[in-house]
Amino acid sequence: MLSDQAVETLFERFEARFPDVNRIPDKVEKDPFRSLVSVMLSAQSRDEMTAKARDQLFAEAGTPQAILGLPEDRLAQLIKPCGLYNMKAKSLHKMCRALLEEHGGRVPADRKTLTSLPGVGRKSAxxxxxxxxxxxxxxxxxHVHRVCNRLGLAHGKTEAQTAAQLEPRVPKRFGFGAHIWLLxxxxxxxxxxxPQCAAxxxxxxxEKNPAPPKGKKSR
Known part of the structure; x- marks a missing residue:
């Protein structure tokens, strides 16, 4: 993997190119519950289809109690545009039930507790x-998994392995920008x-530049 100095250099260059990204972000969604539901709906779904499913669902049910009050087949119909709707409907019901029974309906703000909710993995958290x-x-x-392994920030076979290796390697002062930069x-x-290596x-x-050395042709 890249040395600590190389990692510093890498993120310094990212920050120089995109200085406005490395700042404490404004919250994108004021309602953490709706954010969580949207993230769950987005799995293996295009953005526009996720948005359509989300809007249809929230027009009818926008709280854990309201979603639990929907029959599973009705919930599946509402979120159908995002795909895998039967499985996602089951996961949403389980998540809402756990959220109400174990957390008083409030979405936790730490990874360990978030990933204890049904249907919520590390990436979603x-x-x-x-x-x-x-x-x-x-x-x-x-995207982040691929880039990190090519650059040498991590050597993970899975996204979860890459995430675990990457976390301690990102200097704290670059923490808010790193995700957007790598993505x-x-x-x-x-x-x-x-990959546009020459540019x-x-x-x-x-660390792992797949392009041939300049002046030589790949076979």
Whole structure:
């Protein structure tokens, strides 16, 4: 993996390019419960389909009590646009029940308690912590997982392994920017099939640069 000095250099360059990102974020959603439901609906779903499912659901039921009051088949119909709707309906009912019975209906603001809720994994918990509760957490999705392993920030076979390795490696002063930087880097330059290594401002510190050395042609 990259040395501590190389990690510092990497994040310093990210901050220099996107200085406005590394700040304490405003809360995206004032209602943590609606944020949690939205994150659960977003699994394996496009943003526009998640939004449609979310809006249909919240138009009819926007609290744990209201969602529990919906028959499971009705709940599944409301969230159908986001896919996997039968499974997600079951998970939502279980999560709402646990939230009411164990937490008085309030969404917890720590990873351990969040991941104890049915249907809430580490990635979902970290997204909620970062974007709803404004904590310096890096949520590891497909893009972040790929970028971290290519750069040498982590050597994880799974997103969960990458997340566990990454957390202690991100300097605290870069905590609020790291997620967005890594995510956007994966979308813009460090793409899955066609990484733009020649144009990358991290090329000299990347541990696993898949591009051939300059001046040579790949076979």
């Amino acid at each position: 970290d997204i909620l912590l970062r974007f709803t509760f404004g904590k310096p957490v890096v949520a590891v999705d497909t 956007e880097h994966g979308k813009r330059l460090c793409k899955s099939r066609t 990358c401002f991290l090329e000299d510190v990347c």
